[in-house]
Amino acid sequence: xxxxxxxxxxxxxxxxxxxxxxxxxxxxxxxxxxxxxxxxxxxxxxxxxxxxxxxxxxxxxxxxxxxxxxxxxxxxxxxxxxxxxxxxxxxxxxxxxxxxxxxxxxxxxxxxxxxxxxxxxxxxxxxxxxxxxxxxxxxxxxxxxxxxxxxxxxxxxxxxxxxxxxxxxxxxxxxxxxxxxxxxxxxxxxxxxxxxxxxxxxxxxxxxxxxxxxxxxxxxxxxxxxxxxxxxxxxxxxxxxxxxxxxx
Numbered sequence: 001x002x003x004x005x006x007x008x009x010x011x012x013x014x015x016x017x018x019x020x021x022x023x024x025x026x027x028x029x030x031x032x033x034x035x036x037x038x039x040x041x042x043x044x045x046x047x048x049x050x051x052x053x054x055x056x057x058x059x060x061x062x063x064x065x066x067x068x069x070x071x072x073x074x075x076x077x078x079x080x081x082x083x084x085x086x087x088x089x090x091x092x093x094x095x096x097x098x099x100x101x102x103x104x105x106x107x108x109x110x111x112x113x114x115x116x117x118x119x120x121x122x123x124x125x126x127x128x129x130x131x132x133x134x135x136x137x138x139x140x141x142x143x144x145x146x147x148x149x150x151x152x153x154x155x156x157x158x159x160x161x162x163x164x165x166x167x168x169x170x171x172x173x174x175x176x177x178x179x180x181x182x183x184x185x186x187x188x189x190x191x192x193x194x195x196x197x198x199x200x201x202x203x204x205x206x207x208x209x210x211x212x213x214x215x216x217x218x219x220x221x222x223x224x225x226x227x228x229x230x231x232x233x234x235x236x237x238x239x240x241x242x243x244x245x246x247x248x
Contacts (some may be wrong), residue, residue: 006053007091007117015133016087016128018117024053029062032183039137045069049081091116102151104175111177111187116149118179122147148186149206152176155189157201176204 006021010032019027027048034043036232048054063070071079084195085103095112104112120135122142134142148154155171158164174179177196 007084007088009087010133010137014124015121015137016091016117018114021053025056025062027060027120028059030066036175042066043068047071047073047081049073049078050075064179074201078113094120098150102175104151104177108125108177108189114181115178119147146179148185148204150176150178153205154186154188155203155205156190156197159199159201171203174202176202 006019006024006027007016008019008027009016014141017027017031025191033045035043046063046068048070054070057071059070061066080083091113094116095109098112098115099106099108110122121137122144123132125132126136126181130134132142152175154174154176156174158172164170172190172192174190176186177189179188180188183198185200186202187196187198188202189196
């Protein structure tokens with residue numbers, strides 16, 4: 001499977017979705033059916049570059065069958081597809097910020113990009129329409145109470161995955177890495193099993209642990225410095241007493 005991601009961007013609502021690049025035709029075909037069934041909308045035209053995942057016989061037959069006009073940008077002219085290029089840049093920059101802020105390894109880049117796309121769809125307000133892409137696409141305001149800090153420490157309930165003893169821990173420590181696309185659950189990297197699992201039984205610790213550790217270390221340094229000063233004074237005091245005793 002190609003490690004690249006394909007973004008399908010809907011111009012009016014500004015809603016975007018990510019898929020593996022080699023599943024381009026399957027994802028587009030599914031989107032066309034969803035729009036027709038849920039929103040009673042018909043795709044009239046699409047625009048893409050001359051990538052092999054777009055310019056092929058299956059795409060051409062599907063577009064001709066459903067009266068969809070397929071427009072292409074000129075070769076080596078990404079500015080003709082500027083909306084998607086800007087969206088790609090936004091996803092890339094925000095995903096980089098998530099990875100650097102959470103200090104996660106770079107192999108979590110796909111999860112960071114997916115989380116960025118999810119948050120932008122639910123929370124980014126379009127300037128003219130004053131609505132989020134989710135609201136324009138679904139017709140209702142999104143619920144964002146479930147949004148969490150990417151890369152935060154969390155604990156996921158061990159729902160019978162392992163045979164635990166009476167006094168063993170019922171939760172595994174994990175890292176929050178995103179949201180599920182097909183159900184209402186969180187994606188958690190389990191540190192104990194070292195696999196990604198989906199669950200709703202999660203307790204989050206979203207405090208800035210690095211900042212807390214920094215304050216704690218600073219307080220300990222100040223305390224140690226004060227103890228060293230006191231010890232130094234005591235050593236000097238006992239040293240003088242010892243000298244006085246010898247002279248006498």
